[in-house]
Amino acid sequence: MATPASSDLLRRTFLEFFAQRGHEIVPSAPLVPQNDPTLMFVNAGMVQFKDVFTGKDRRPYQRAASSQKCIRISGKHNDLENVGVTARHQTFFEMLGNFSFGDYFKEDAIAFAWELLTKVYDISPSRLVVTIYNGEGGFPADDEAAAIWRKVTGFGDDRILRLGLADNFWTMGDVGPCGPCSEIHFFHGKEPDVARFGEEPRIDGTGWTEIWNNVFMQYERAEKDGPLVPLPAPSIDTGMGLERLASVLQGVTSNYDTDLLRGLVDKAAELSGKPYSGGSADDDVSMRVIADHARTAAFLIAEGVMPEKQRREYVLRRVMRRAIRHGHRLGIDRPFLHEVALEVVRRMGETYPELRDRRELIARVTEDEEVRFRSTLKRGMKILDERFDEMRSSGERTLPAAAAADLYTTYGFPLDLTQVISAESNFDVDVQGAEAIIKGAGEADGPIDPTAAVDPAHREARAKLAQPVVFTGYEHEEGDSEIVAIVRVEIQGEGDRARKVRALVERAEAGAAVEIVVRETPFYAESGGQVGDVGEVTADGARVEVKDTQKPLAGLVVHEGVVHEGALAVGQRVHLAVDHAARSATRRNHSATHVLHWALRKVLGEHAQQKGSRVGPDVLRFDFTHNRPLTREEISRIEDLVNEKVLTNAKVTTEILAMDEARRRGAMAIFEEKYGDTVRMLTMTPEVVELCGGTHACALGDIGLFKITSEGGVAAGVRRILASTGLNALAYARGVEAELARARQVAKAQGGDLAEKIGKIVAHERELEKKVAELERRILEGAGPAQGGGGGGIDAMLDGARDIGGIKVLARRVPDGTNPGALRDLAEKLRDKLGDRSAVLLGAAVGDKAQLAVMLSKSATERLKAGELIKPIARIVGGSGGGRPDMAQAGGTDVAQLDAAIAALYTEVERALAS
Secondary structure, rough: OOOOOHHHHHHHHHHHHOOOOOOOEOOOOOOOOOOOOOOOOOOHHHHHHHHHHHHHHHHHOOEHHHEEEEOOOEEEEEEEEHOOOOOOOOEEEEEEEEEEOOOHHHHHHHHHHHHHHHHHHOOOOOEEEEEOOOOOOOOOOOOOHHHHOOOOOOOOOOEEEEEEEHHHHOOOOOOOEEEEEEEEEEEEOOOOOOOOOOOOOOOOOOOEEEEEEEEEEEEOOOOOOOOEEEEEEEEEEEEHHHHHHHHHHHHOHHEEEEEEEEHHHHHHHHHHHOOOOOOOHHHHHHHHHHHHHHHHHHHHHHOOOOOOOOOHHHHHHHHHHHHHHHHOOOOOOOOOOOHHHHHHHHHHHHOOOOHHHHHHHHHHHHHHHHHHHHHHHHHHHHHHHHHHHHHHHOOOOOOOHHHHHHHHHHOOHHHHHHHHHHHHHEEEOOOHHHHHHHHHHHOOOOOOHHOOOOOHHHOOOOOOOOOOOOOOOOOOOOOEEEEEEEEEEEEEEOOOOOEEEEEEEEEEEOOOOEEEEEOEEOOOOOOOOOOOEEEEEEOOOOEEEEEEEEEEEOOOOEEEEEEEOOEEEOOOOEEEEEEEEHHHHHHHHHHHHHHHHHHHHHHHHOOOOOEEEEOOOEEEEEEEEOOOOOOHHHHHHHHHHHHHHHHHHOOOOEEEEEEHHHOOOOOOOOOOOOOOEEEEEEEEEEEHHHEEOOOOEEEEEHHHEEEEEEEEEEOOOEEEEEEEEHHHHHHHHHHHOOOOOEEEEEEEHOOOOOOHHHHHHHHHHHHHHHHHHHHHHHHOOOOEEEEEEOHHHHHHHOOOEEEEEOOEEEEEEEEOOOHHHHHHHHHHHHHHHOOOOOOEEEEEEOOEEEEEEEOOOOHHHOHHHHHHHHHHHHHHHOOOEEEOOOEEEEEEOHHHHHHHHHHHHHHHHHHHHHH
């Protein structure tokens, strides 16, 4: 191209080039993979086509092209540590790709790539080299590709380089399609120097950079470390990073200087009040990290991923907190990340409408997370600084695993952030030990299990279908069909080791647990938050009670149940009948969630967007983004709005539309749904228009009474509503009435004086509690040295205090039944009696629980920490605890070990002082 082109033009040119050559232009798939448990995030353009490559899915086209949103931040493809440090790595990027599903192969793929790069984009061939597979690992060298490249380009062997498995044999992960590949590399700099090929590009980007990879899909690996199996038809999968292409065609050496990222970098510079020089200085690195991480955060939040402690959610939190930390080191002393995220929305919202649609949500979640983290960042860094001072004094060079793990579990410090801060002070971190502690506490971001892929029996069942199972349940609750496959299910093992073992069978007798596959069904398979249908499958004296309906694989529906009578066989005609009452109740609940979603946004604001749902005959659960509990008034207003809509009895209509048309007509997409090129649009009133594939009421009046039964928090920035409709709402109201009647009876309240009577009872109870607490205190202070009495008062309890390393240490058991507050008060008084440089631990049995309290004088905290002392002591009674440097509490269930735990204080103090 003669003049530098915008990235939007480059993307459009790529897609138009392949559209003109018979390729279907397919929209980007979501970043969160659908029906693929082997991946944390979509990391390549081919992910949405994986089952097409293996022959398990069919599309109406054999050629495709796309611009795919990708994240490489976990598993095999993890670019996190290189972000900002190099000129070409991001966690989020766009991958341009063209694909052939058993149509064209190497010759056309190579010709297309060369024509597009050198003729359309006008890149000089003198700046390009290509690489091919050299034949390592027992597979032959790709001489075919070499010959094609010679023919197309005129290159000799000096420009067609042969590399090994690590570079030129592509795999998406531990399992999946794979094959040899051929990469195209571009030279940034004055004069191309092939002799320098292989050197990592410098921070200014000068050197050879891979811009396009053509993968020749020939094999599949079905299991980790398993054999490679030839694919049914050789296929093509290519990937070219839009950011790298833009850097080439916009005449810059860094991806961060392209129009995709430079505006975000400049925003970070503006917020910090510092200049961006584009070099390797720490400030430049921080600005690049902020730019990249803001993009990743904006796109993930737009897809409904919220910052939390588990799996994908923790990955987002880690990214956001790394960006916040870099802003902190740049001197930005206020929440800022949401401003950079909004710049992402402004720049990319036209291409990716989900950003624009969820602009307010992105801003709110990003700002809330930063406010939370900033409140703990200073405390966490203060703790680290104190620990570093101690380590310098003792000559330690490695931060212990327990300290690093505690920073994560207590303060939300990602482990890699602790590593960065430690490295800045020239300390290492026991990362392996910390990860083990975090994982043991159930806090780790559990990796996606590559062995959790679809059961082979389900893949075999899907292969028996000529086309995907047809769902007839929108119009019918009964129907006839033919059994295509029967999967027999057996439970092997017990307890936590129990697992389902599936196998295809031709026949199933009475008593067998089965999953039945038919060609068409009225049964709805669980998806989009709606549970699977229940009902019956019958035929010629045979009856199967269907307990659930699932979709384990795209295009496959299985009816899970037990054969109660007779026998079923493959090829047999059966009658399928959905449980009408259960389906009707589910419809009411599902339709109500859409009206509830509208009401929430109207009362709370547009940020109140659906985060998840669960609807079935007996459940209506709705999760939404909001950062505080709802008031009673807000709940009442939401209920009023929903019930007002219900009373209109508006007709519920559905239409099948192209996604673009549905969006144009105002349809709202839901996070957890998977959408294709065509969508099902649900219209309840002009205000309630959403995309949904579930089953629904015919009119809003069918919902009946809508009543919110509870509201609470489930995660940071996410609230949950439980509600009832129809007969469930009536049952709830009757339950509340019955509970009120019982309360009146117990409180001996008549008429409307129930609240007044309860108030008097509560006030009287508080007075009694105060008197009991005062009596406990007097008894304890006069109890003497022996448990339960003996006289002598509080002074006598000081007997037995030991001097350990200049600190007066006292550990005692006090009368059982002492509540934690009294235990803490007495420990504080004993500490004050002992005077400066003292440590006290008291313990008591309260029912079947052991209670412990530790108090340290201020001067003692210079050498000891109450929170650290109590943890090993608490483990003796089978519990846990923690607290401040001067005070800590713990509890445990092994009361028999209470005396041993109390006595352990002396040993723990000696150990702590010696370390």
